[in-house]
Amino acid sequence: MKVFEVVGQTRSFTKAAERLNLTQSAVSRQVRNLEDQLGEALLIRRHHHLELTPSGLELLAALQQAFHDVERTVRNITEKRNRNRLRINVPPTFAKRWLMPRLGKLRAFLPDLEISITTDLQDSLTDRSVLDCAIRFGDGEWPTLNSELLITERHIAVCAPSLLTDLSAETLPDFSRLTFLHVLAATDQRYLTWQRWLDAAGMANTDTGGGFEFDLLDMAIEAACNGLGVTVADRHMVAPLMNEGRLVRVMDVEIEGHESYWLVTRAGQRDPQNVAAFRRWLASEIKSEPTAVEPLAAP
Numbered sequence: 001m002k003v004f005e006v007v008g009q010t011r012s013f014t015k016a017a018e019r020l021n022l023t024q025s026a027v028s029r030q031v032r033n034l035e036d037q038l039g040e041a042l043l044i045r046r047h048h049h050l051e052l053t054p055s056g057l058e059l060l061a062a063l064q065q066a067f068h069d070v071e072r073t074v075r076n077i078t079e080k081r082n083r084n085r086l087r088i089n090v091p092p093t094f095a096k097r098w099l100m101p102r103l104g105k106l107r108a109f110l111p112d113l114e115i116s117i118t119t120d121l122q123d124s125l126t127d128r129s130v131l132d133c134a135i136r137f138g139d140g141e142w143p144t145l146n147s148e149l150l151i152t153e154r155h156i157a158v159c160a161p162s163l164l165t166d167l168s169a170e171t172l173p174d175f176s177r178l179t180f181l182h183v184l185a186a187t188d189q190r191y192l193t194w195q196r197w198l199d200a201a202g203m204a205n206t207d208t209g210g211g212f213e214f215d216l217l218d219m220a221i222e223a224a225c226n227g228l229g230v231t232v233a234d235r236h237m238v239a240p241l242m243n244e245g246r247l248v249r250v251m252d253v254e255i256e257g258h259e260s261y262w263l264v265t266r267a268g269q270r271d272p273q274n275v276a277a278f279r280r281w282l283a284s285e286i287k288s289e290p291t292a293v294e295p296l297a298a299p
Contacts, residue, residue: 001034002020003020003027003030003031004030004034005060005063005067007027007031007043008052008056009060011051011052012049041053042055042056042059085113085114085115085116086110086113086116087118087130088115088116088118088131088132089117090117090134090135091121091135092119092216093217093237094135094137094237096218097236097238098151098237103115105285106278109281110277110278110281113274113277125145125265125266132274132278133263133264133265133278133279134264135262135263137260137262138259139260144267145265145266147264148263150263151236151286152257153260153261154235154254154255155197155235155257156233156235156238156250156253156254157250157251157253158224158231158232158233158241158242159224159229160224160225160227161245161246161247161248162227164248164250173230173250173251175203176207178229178230179210180209180210180231181220181223181228181231182208182220184213184214190213193232194232200255201251212228217233217234217237221237221241221247225247230250234257239289
């Protein structure tokens with residue numbers, strides 16, 4: 001099976017033999033034996049190259065997945081013994097806008113731990129996963145996990161200072177001349193954050209058509225920093241950019257989001273030491289956050 005997998009990757013008996021440290025005839029014989037056992041041709045032998053039959057393609061895909069699973073399981077068993085490492089998975093925007101600026105503090109709080117951070121949205125806390133814990137965005141309802149509320153979204157409208165240079169504290173922004181930056185909930189569906197914010201600001205009839213759409217909040221924030229338009233974002237994610245003067249708040253309107261950030265861990269298991277320490281650090285960081293940021297103009 002392994003010999004055939006390498007042959008399928010290389011499409012060559014010669015290259016497979018070099019990689020496996022076998023003779024070319026030995027590799028060819030192994031594949032032929034496999035075909036005899038299956039009663040099915042796996043390769044089409046051309047003069048200068050090999051092609052896979054439909055059955056060969058099917059078997060190669062299954063073998064590659066199987067060998068990958070074996071390798072990952074072996075690695076997971078080994079990694080689980082290493083309690084000097086904290087492996088966390090977080091949403092991309094949270095990682096860049098909230099966690100990254102605080103990594104120095106996390107290192108100081110947990111100096112003896114090696115920190116591994118991933119942002120793959122498919123990474124899960126299954127029993128076979130090497131993750132110790134994760135931060136998830138949602139409503140907190142994950143039946144197979146324990147969840148603890150960290151941050152509830154607080155939506156504010158922000159843009160680059162250059163877009164509002166002529167705006168005084170008594171002046172309402174003219175949204176008709178501003179480009180709206182939207183975040184997509186699905187391929188063809190926008191989150192309703194803009195509409196909810198405009199409702200709260202008393203401007204429910206504002207036309208939010210056009211503008212830019214992004215599949216990540218982080219991209220909308222970056223577009224706002226670059227002066228491309230105005231976006232509604234969680235103030236926890238944009239507070240550092242506002243402190244740096246890269247973004248300003250538009251109007252004194254803030255609404256609570258329908259979803260939040262949660263620390264999730266495996267259900268039915270006591271927290272390992274590294275996860276318990278990370279939980280304490282998160283609590284202290286969130287508690288020390290300022291509760292408000294100054295608006296640019298009041299409605």
